[in-house]
Amino acid sequence: MLLRYIFFRALMLIPVSISISVVIFMIVHLLPGDPIDNLIRVGSSPDDRAALITKYGLDQPLVVQYFKWIGAMFQGDFGEAIVLRRPVADLIAQNLPYSLTLGGLAFAFSSIVGIILGTISATTRSTLVEQVVRGFILLGSTVPGFWLALLMILFFAVQLQWFPVSGAKGWDSLVLPVLTIGFGGVALVARVTRVALLDARREDFVTLLHAKGLPARAILTGHLMPHAMLPVVTILALRIGWILGGAVTVEFVFGRPGLGSLLIRALGQRDYPVVQGCLLMLALAVMLGTLIGDVAQAAMDPRIREAKK
Amino acid sequence: MLEVSNLEVAFGPVAPLSGVSFALDKGETLGIVGESGSGKSLTAMSVMGLLPLSGGRITAGSIVFDGQELTTLSEPAYRRLRGGRIGLITQNPMTSLDPLQKIGPQVDKVAVLHLGMTAREARARTVEILGTLRIPEPALICERYPHQMSGGMKQRIVIAMALAADPDVLVADEPTTALDVTVQAQIIRLLDDLVKERDLSLVLITHDMSVVAQTCDKVVVMYAGRAIEHGPVGAIFGAPQHPYTQALIGCIPKGLGQDEQLTGIPGTVPTVLNYPKGCPFHPRCPRAQGICATDRPAHVTQGDSAVACHFPGERA
Numbered sequence: 001m002l003l004r005y006i007f008f009r010a011l012m013l014i015p016v017s018i019s020i021s022v023v024i025f026m027i028v029h030l031l032p033g034d035p036i037d038n039l040i041r042v043g044s045s046p047d048d049r050a051a052l053i054t055k056y057g058l059d060q061p062l063v064v065q066y067f068k069w070i071g072a073m074f075q076g077d078f079g080e081a082i083v084l085r086r087p088v089a090d091l092i093a094q095n096l097p098y099s100l101t102l103g104g105l106a107f108a109f110s111s112i113v114g115i116i117l118g119t120i121s122a123t124t125r126s127t128l129v130e131q132v133v134r135g136f137i138l139l140g141s142t143v144p145g146f147w148l149a150l151l152m153i154l155f156f157a158v159q160l161q162w163f164p165v166s167g168a169k170g171w172d173s174l175v176l177p178v179l180t181i182g183f184g185g186v187a188l189v190a191r192v193t194r195v196a197l198l199d200a201r202r203e204d205f206v207t208l209l210h211a212k213g214l215p216a217r218a219i220l221t222g223h224l225m226p227h228a229m230l231p232v233v234t235i236l237a238l239r240i241g242w243i244l245g246g247a248v249t250v251e252f253v254f255g256r257p258g259l260g261s262l263l264i265r266a267l268g269q270r271d272y273p274v275v276q277g278c279l280l281m282l283a284l285a286v287m288l289g290t291l292i293g294d295v296a297q298a299a300m301d302p303r304i305r306e307a308k309k
Numbered sequence: 310m311l312e313v314s315n316l317e318v319a320f321g322p323v324a325p326l327s328g329v330s331f332a333l334d335k336g337e338t339l340g341i342v343g344e345s346g347s348g349k350s351l352t353a354m355s356v357m358g359l360l361p362l363s364g365g366r367i368t369a370g371s372i373v374f375d376g377q378e379l380t381t382l383s384e385p386a387y388r389r390l391r392g393g394r395i396g397l398i399t400q401n402p403m404t405s406l407d408p409l410q411k412i413g414p415q416v417d418k419v420a421v422l423h424l425g426m427t428a429r430e431a432r433a434r435t436v437e438i439l440g441t442l443r444i445p446e447p448a449l450i451c452e453r454y455p456h457q458m459s460g461g462m463k464q465r466i467v468i469a470m471a472l473a474a475d476p477d478v479l480v481a482d483e484p485t486t487a488l489d490v491t492v493q494a495q496i497i498r499l500l501d502d503l504v505k506e507r508d509l510s511l512v513l514i515t516h517d518m519s520v521v522a523q524t525c526d527k528v529v530v531m532y533a534g535r536a537i538e539h540g541p542v543g544a545i546f547g548a549p550q551h552p553y554t555q556a557l558i559g560c561i562p563k564g565l566g567q568d569e570q571l572t573g574i575p576g577t578v579p580t581v582l583n584y585p586k587g588c589p590f591h592p593r594c595p596r597a598q599g600i601c602a603t604d605r606p607a608h609v610t611q612g613d614s615a616v617a618c619h620f621p622g623e624r625a
Contacts, residue, residue, distance in 0.1 A: 204404035210359050211399075212419050212470060213392035226409050301409060302454040 001305050005298045013287055020283045021073075024276055025066050031270070056082060069276070078280075079273035081266070088277040091262060096281070098168055099258040102251070103243040105174060106181035111236055113182070114189025118232075121190065122197035123220065133190065140187020149180040149253040166255035177254045181247055185239060192235050196228035203227070230297060237293020241286030310335045310510045311356070311478055316370035318351055318360060324368070325581040326351050326534045328617075330608075331527070335477070338504055338511040340521035340542070342557065343531035344578045349514045350400070352531070353482045356512070357397050358387040375477065393423035396471030398481040402463035402488070406455040412466055413451025419473035431473075438469045442499065461492035468499070472507075479503075480512045485520075497524060518561050522546055530554045533579050533589035540614025550614070550621040553590045588619065596620045 078088035121133035248260030266274035318326035417431035439447030485493035529539040538551040576593035591601035
């Protein structure tokens with residue numbers, strides 16, 4: 001039943017991928033600005049210009065460009081970066097591991113700490129603990145990441161000199177970026193966990209669980225948590241994509257290599273193939289994230305497994 | 310077996326239940342009737358010790374089960390009674406089971422918890438109980454999820470959970486309200502059979518007077534959080550003393566072919582926030598006089614019955 005669900009859910013990715021690829025292809029061509037202007041030396045002749053345009057295929061009809069682009073993509077060829085003059089695939093392969101490490105750690109940090117904090121705030125009898133956690137949740141949901149990054153650099157890196165200011169050498173350079181990205185995530189996950197737990201506790205079947213003589217702790221771990229995890233999984237799945245894309249500003253502030261830094265630089269230089277390659281990777285991450293989230297939900301909830309046939 | 314006396318319940322400053330008393334012997338069925346909001350379910354929750362879940366507490370009175378005072382019982386000790394010696398059947402079977410778990414484990418849990426059985430033994434017991442509740446293919450049902458079953462089937466599962474540890478008392482809180490009419494009769498008959506076969510004591514909460522007349526030995530009539538009349542079913546239905554009880558009995562249709570006008574009760578049930586002073590029923594009562602609006606009537610005992618009314622007596 002679950003395999004069947006996964007199969008049909010994965011099939012739905014095909015039309016989505018096609019639309020996304022068209023949009024990514026079109027957006028870049030609709031943007032103002034011309035990459036040839038950036039590329040060409042001042043004082044070049046119109047002939048030089050025409051030669052460059054032919055070289056990158058920018059003179060062909062859009063439809064032809066699209067199919068050439070997508071066809072090459074299936075062979076792992078993302079084209080060549082106009083400004084950096086290297087294969088886009090190489091650039092992505094070089095930067096992706098940094099983003100995956102940072103995103104993966106931030107994701108794990110925000111999921112684990114968020115779920116724990118949310119559970120504590122929903123179950124504690126101490127109003128002080130609850131207030132503190134709720135205060136943290138409010139702070140975490142409202143403070144923008146780039147500003148937090150600057151504060152943390154000032155305090156932990158410049159004043160205390162515990163961690164490096166920027167760069168990607170060694171594990172200690174990961175601490176501040178992971179905390180920065182993770183902070184907002186922790187708050188979000190904690191909030192969703194808290195609300196979901198409080199909602200689950202009001203369900204009718206919980207009364208019957210108590211009437212069966214189950215201890216409160218067993219009800220929490222055996223019944224309330226699985227229910228609360230349904231919306232949490234949805235949020236986490238959305239964050240898989242968000243963390244890769246959302247790391248853009250944080251990578252920039254901390255001067256780390258990564259997909260985000262690559263994208264920002266390519267946008268500034270109007271390097272079409274690089275921008276397209278990066279956007280495609282981010283879109284892929286979002287699609288995979290929602291797929292994983294949906295499958296996880298179906299694995300947890302028998303009603304979802306059977307609803308979609 | 311179960312004796313409740315002068316039970317009072319409060320949620321903060323609000324007191325939705327006051328002065329509820331009844332006694333139940335082994336093998337007896339007690340009906341608690343009343344309109345919605347009269348405190349029937351609260352009485353059930355009080356007996357189960359589950360009031361704190363919704364923020365309520367017992368402020369006065371006592372609940373004695375098998376010689377044991379329950380209102381002062383510790384939570385761990387109460388947990389052994391719940392599901393173990395007192396089983397609960399809830400109102401809405403559609404939402405009473407955990408939708409994420411298979412039927413089998415949900416029922417097994419009770420025997421594991423209260424009878425110290427292993428998972429395998431508990432499953433054998435579950436299959437057996439489901440069989441006695443006339444559930445077809447019980448072993449197969451154990452592998453199903455709640456959403457794959459009908460309301461009537463789910464209510465049988467809930468009953469199976471209540472029975473799994475061989476309790477002495479079953480508390481059934483409107484067990485048929487959410488079911489189809491045809492299924493309602495089946496479930497009521499099933500409960501009735503169980504009481505006889507297992508010598509169970511049953512507290513049957515309902516707003517259906519005809520169900521009480523058919524299945525109960527005793528009845529408590531509740532209105533606005535008070536037990537206004539209680540006694541043996543024969544006495545109450547034969548010679549109701551309280552005008553509200555009389556009105557309720559007047560609402561039972563006599564059957565097909567009888568050309569009769571069904572009587573309703575004028576006015577509406579007061580909500581817990583505006584319980585009338587004096588006798589709570591006086592604004593809707595045909596017999597009400599000055600004293601009914603000011604003084605709360607005490608219970609007047611007459612044989613096994615008791616009534617709380619200033620002007621008790623059969624219909625004038």
